[in-house]
Amino acid sequence: MTAQLKRMDAIEVLLCDADGNLFPSEEPAFDASAKVTNQLMQTLGSERRFRAQELRLATAGQNFRTTATDLAAAEGHTLTDDQLERWVLEEKRQVSAHLGRVLRPDPEVVRPLARLKPEHALATVSSSASSRVDVCLEATGLAGLFPPDRRYSAEDSLPVPTSKPDPAVYLHAAQSLQVGRYRALAIEDSVPGAQSAVAAGLPTLGNVMFVALSERPARTAALTRVGVAGVISSWRELEELLATRRAGGLACASAHQRCEHSRHASDVAQLPAAASQSPSTLGHPFGGAVARRGHPAGDRLGAARAEDPVGNQPRAP
Numbered sequence: 227m228t229a230q231l232k233r234m235d236a237i238e239v240l241l242c243d244a245d246g247n248l249f250p251s252e253e254p255a256f257d258a259s260a261k262v263t264n265q266l267m268q269t270l271g272s273e274r275r276f277r278a279q280e281l282r283l284a285t286a287g288q289n290f291r292t293t294a295t296d297l298a299a300a301e302g303h304t305l306t307d308d309q310l311e312r313w314v315l316e317e318k319r320q321v322s323a324h325l326g327r328v329l330r331p332d333p334e335v336v337r338p339l340a341r342l343k344p345e346h347a348l349a350t351v352s353s354s355a356s357s358r359v360d361v362c363l364e365a366t367g368l369a370g371l372f373p374p375d376r377r378y379s380a381e382d383s384l385p386v387p388t389s390k391p392d393p394a395v396y397l398h399a400a401q402s403l404q405v406g407r408y409r410a411l412a413i414e415d416s417v418p419g420a421q422s423a424v425a426a427g428l429p430t431l432g433n434v435m436f437v438a439l440s441e442r443p444a445r446t447a448a449l450t451r452v453g454v455a456g457v458i459s460s461w462r463e464l465e466e467l468l469a470t471r472r473a474g475g476l477a478c479a480s481a482h483q484r485c486e487h488s489r490h491a492s493d494v495a496q497l498p499a500a501a502s503q504s505p506s507t508l509g510h511p512f513g514g515a516v517a518r519r520g521h522p523a524g525d526r527l528g529a530a531r532a533e534d535p536v537g538n539q540p541r542a543p
């Protein structure tokens with residue numbers, strides 16, 4: 227963990243999970259997904275039915291392909307490839323349509339990320355299908371911040387769909403962007419998602435911004451157990467943390483002090499292990515003097531490659 231944090235001053239790329247991280251899609255997605263899931267259960271001859279909340283808690287961070295396969299297996303069935311594809315497409319269609327109707331832009335996401343974009347390449351790394359992520363980014367006003375060629379899907383960016391917690395999609399994203407693991411930072415809200423990023427060897431932060439307050443303590447503890455370097459509760463906190471490389475740690479100390487007096491103090495207190503020690507200690511791992519290169523994110527990726535010739539080979543899980 228300490229090693230991860232000491233290298234955060236070199237972060238060039240933000241690998242952002244999408245659902246539940248960039249927008250509060252988990253609950254509305256499961257409202258629509260539960261209907262399809264129950265249609266599947268009926269087709270399998272099962273009397274088991276799922277409410278949206280039950281399905282969300284049981285399968286968050288996994289894609290529907292994995293869920294459908296597991297549920298069928300639990301009922302003693304094996305879906306054929308054609309059957310599985312039909313169910314995956316139907317769930318994708320219904321969920322995407324629903325999310326496009328209900329999601330809205332959130333200034334607390336759009337504005338911090340827009341401010342981060344000039345200095346960081348932004349990418350999405352999701353278990354969901356690209357078409358669903360595209361719909362959500364459009365509905366939430368984020369599409370312009372995440373170029374289409376930096377949207378990575380465990381469902382359709384890989385030779386074989388491979389859902390988180392497998393690290394495949396993060397390894398693919400890091401390799402595609404040719405970014406060393408200490409120059410990329412993953413931000414995840416779910417435990418399987420964090421497991422995926424950590425297994426790919428990436429420094430990872432948990433983000434509970436869209437997690438219900440009642441679920442935050444347990445989520446924060448679970449994220450910490452699987453190896454995240456810290457847990458934030460807003461995108462502004464990430465902006466402040468990354469700003470310390472330009473402000474010698476002052477912004478990080480400021481963020482910590484601010485959050486000590488906020489309702490999220492317990493979450494933020496888990497940021498660097500040093501957070502509970504002193505602002506100067508806190509500032510060190512993030513606040514090392516780093517020269518600003520002053521060129522766009524795309525150039526920064528090139529610079530990262532030049533400086534880190536072995537950096538395009540993330541550690542295997």
Ligand SMILES: [Mg+2]
Binds near residue numbers: 243245246247415
């Ligand atoms: Mg998520």
